[in-house]
Amino acid sequence: MNYVEEALRGNQLAGARLIRLLEEGDPQGIEHLKALYPHTGRAFILGMTGPPGAGKSTLVDRIITELRRRDLKVGVVAVDPSSPFSGGAILGDRVRMQRHATDPGVFVRSMATRGHLGGLSRATGEAVLVLDAMGYDVILIETVGVGQDEVEIVDMAHTTAVVCLPGMGDDIQAMKAGILEIGDLFIVNKADRPGADEVVKQLQVMLEMRTAHDQDAWRPPVLKTVAVRNEGIAEVVDAFYTHRDHQERTGILAERKAKRQMHFFRELVKEMAAERIFGVAEGTDHYARMLVDLTARRLDPYTAAETLLDQTLGGGDPR
Amino acid sequence: MKQKKVRVLIAKPGLDGHDRGAKVVARFLQENGYEVIYTGLHQSPEQIVNAALQEAVDAIGISVLSGSHNYVFPEVMKLLKERGMGDVVVFGGGTIPEEDIPPLLATGVKALFRPGTPLEEVLEFMKENVG
Numbered sequence A: 001m002n003y004v005e006e007a008l009r010g011n012q013l014a015g016a017r018l019i020r021l022l023e024e025g026d027p028q029g030i031e032h033l034k035a036l037y038p039h040t041g042r043a044f045i046l047g048m049t050g051p052p053g054a055g056k057s058t059l060v061d062r063i064i065t066e067l068r069r070r071d072l073k074v075g076v077v078a079v080d081p082s083s084p085f086s087g088g089a090i091l092g093d094r095v096r097m098q099r100h101a102t103d104p105g106v107f108v109r110s111m112a113t114r115g116h117l118g119g120l121s122r123a124t125g126e127a128v129l130v131l132d133a134m135g136y137d138v139i140l141i142e143t144v145g146v147g148q149d150e151v152e153i154v155d156m157a158h159t160t161a162v163v164c165l166p167g168m169g170d171d172i173q174a175m176k177a178g179i180l181e182i183g184d185l186f187i188v189n190k191a192d193r194p195g196a197d198e199v200v201k202q203l204q205v206m207l208e209m210r211t212a213h214d215q216d217a218w219r220p221p222v223l224k225t226v227a228v229r230n231e232g233i234a235e236v237v238d239a240f241y242t243h244r245d246h247q248e249r250t251g252i253l254a255e256r257k258a259k260r261q262m263h264f265f266r267e268l269v270k271e272m273a274a275e276r277i278f279g280v281a282e283g284t285d286h287y288a289r290m291l292v293d294l295t296a297r298r299l300d301p302y303t304a305a306e307t308l309l310d311q312t313l314g315g316g317d318p319r
Numbered sequence B: 001m002k003q004k005k006v007r008v009l010i011a012k013p014g015l016d017g018h019d020r021g022a023k024v025v026a027r028f029l030q031e032n033g034y035e036v037i038y039t040g041l042h043q044s045p046e047q048i049v050n051a052a053l054q055e056a057v058d059a060i061g062i063s064v065l066s067g068s069h070n071y072v073f074p075e076v077m078k079l080l081k082e083r084g085m086g087d088v089v090v091f092g093g094g095t096i097p098e099e100d101i102p103p104l105l106a107t108g109v110k111a112l113f114r115p116g117t118p119l120e121e122v123l124e125f126m127k128e129n130v131g
């Protein structure tokens, strides 16, 4: 199968197998991705983040339906954590979205974090590129249920929604340093439960403080939803597009896209550099000795890292 | 950086609400290093195969305790062939009468595990046939 040609024609099997290659770090996958790259950059990329069990997947399911109603093709990348003990994972986000499995205009791919921190998996960005090239108009990324620091999604998405819950008042106070700052809109889901209005108010007050000083600043809306009853979903989708329009008008979208590009590039360089450096070092006597010295604490890791870099990249004085 | 992981779809077809076995097997495979995508209940063969396609899995495990195995398994096998996914390993379990097993295996299903099967047997099968 010609992965590139077929993926560009929207062939789901080709796209799926290509994502698999990329997830496994197969060099052939990267070659295909290079060929697909000129066809990317068209999709509207949405992030959906928030604490475990907030209803992210249920919301994604309903948002897919709404986007399909608006005649848009939808790709989804849903990330769940890998077990740090076994390396295995149960990827359960799809359960909530299976009703779309027979709709050719929807593509859902589950991914395990495989040890990657930040709320996404290493290959999430690559999967998004493939879906983009395949012609999906909107790509939704569901992060793992996040605490505070898993905010990598902002580097990936054009618009990010943070999902909150009634009764998490204190948690919202704690959240303000972390995910509160990354939300372009806030969704208070499970509004059928008591306490939703309080959380809405609390969020509004805190967001007011964040944007008070700037006239042109985007003011993140706080929306109530009951995902299981499909309530408030069209408003959420409207808010995604309102945010996008604002970002386009103010030039922030272009800025974010450029930033995202830089981030992706830097991450790639880091990853490839580490791979090359260890590739060269492993198997050499010097490296073996270094590891022995490190283990025995005769050598500190800082000096070891500097020495290794000097040796492989040149420049330094190899002691 | 090579990160080869085996991906398995665990599916519950039709009106069958018995999900304990499927969940036990899913959890067990996770604990043994597999990436398991669970479909949830009430899946049609079409939904199962499309999910397997999008998720690019190596294997599909189907749990049937409703008596509908003679419809579900052959239908899944047929759809897989139609989609060019003949290389995906299909296996399963549940309340499947002994005498129904050979004809199902003849359609290309790799193995079926009846109630009471020790999970170690499932692991052995996976290692031998999937990876």
Ligand code: B12
Binding pocket: B010, B015, B016, B017, B018, B019, B020, B021, B022, B024, B025, B060, B061, B062, B063, B064, B065, B066, B067, B091, B092, B093, B094, B095, B113, B114, B115, B116, B117, B118, B119, B122
């Ligand atoms: C618990 C149970 C229930 C629970 C289910 C709870 C749940 N959420 O799962 C409840 C009470 C809800 C229930 C309801 C019904 N049940 Co019921 N139930 C059982 C019972 C007693 C045990 C099933 C169980 O959970 N076993 C424990 C798990 C871990 O074992 P398991 O599923 O068999 O899985 C093992 C293997 O089969 C295999 N396996 C299974 N799936 C897979 C998949 C893969 C990939 C692999 C590798 C292996 C594998 O590995 C597992 C580990 O060894 C069985 C009797 C029995 N002995 O099986 C009847 C049974 C399955 N039920 C039966 C019936 C008829 C019903 C009802 C229709 C009753 C009614 N008239 O209302 C309803 C239907 C509900 C529905 N919507 O489907 C019949 C089914 C007959 C048939 N096959 O034609 C059975 C066989 C009882 C009987 N002898 O009549 N049931």
Ligand SMILES: Nc1nc2c(ncn2[C@@H]2O[C@H](COP(=O)(O)OP(=O)(O)OP(=O)(O)O)[C@@H](O)[C@H]2O)c(=O)[nH]1
Binding pocket: A051, A052, A053, A054, A055, A056, A057, A058, A059, A093, A096, A144, A145, A189, A190, A191, A192, A193, A225, A226, A227, A228, A229
């Ligand atoms: N009462 C109520 N329950 C909801 C609502 N939305 C989702 N749920 C339920 O909340 C539970 C978790 O929903 P998910 O969509 O799986 O949540 P999630 O945020 O994707 O969870 P993780 O991916 O595990 O972090 C499910 O049982 C849903 O049915 C809602 O609006 N009201």
Ligand SMILES: [Mg+2]
Binding pocket: A056, A057, A058, A092, A093, A142
């Ligand atoms: Mg989820």
